[in-house]
Amino acid sequence: MTKLLIAAVAATIAFVAPATAKERVFTHEGITYSYTATPSANGVVLEGQASKGGKFRLVVKGDWVNGYAGGARVSFRAPKREATVQVAQR
Template sequence: MTKFLFAAAAATLAFTAPAAIAGERSFTHEGVTYTYSVTSKDKVQVLEGRTNKGGEFRLNVKNGWVDGYVNDTRVSFRAPKDKSGAVLAAR
């Protein structure tokens, strides 16, 4: 779960970039590949996807917070403020 929270935070950073709003994207962190899509609705960014290990997630980013579910477990954490997330997510 902790590994996923780090990856989710990295993904959240990547979504703050305007170019990341359309299409399906993916990144790999510690051997797990995360594939997701981003949609925007009423000032909320919705990150929805799956991992190559069979996990699923849906995260809502609004007002500096990330709330959602990861494998049916509720998660909530402050969204990172750094806008250079595309570089972090690519690591």
């Protein structure tokens, strides 16, 4: 369960906008995740709960994510953001 939680939250890290702490909700493989993203001196803090798997608290700083998910300590490289390609129309 922890691996699924990590994968789902990691999939959304690229979309975290560290502007304000507002609750975000998404569903991945039938599990609903509710969390807040709060900027801090240590990076962006993602805190929330999954409908299955329990609570999580992750800190995203640079290329790394550290914290706890489902009671287990986790640390992994943050997913790279996809580069936006703009095509000029002639």
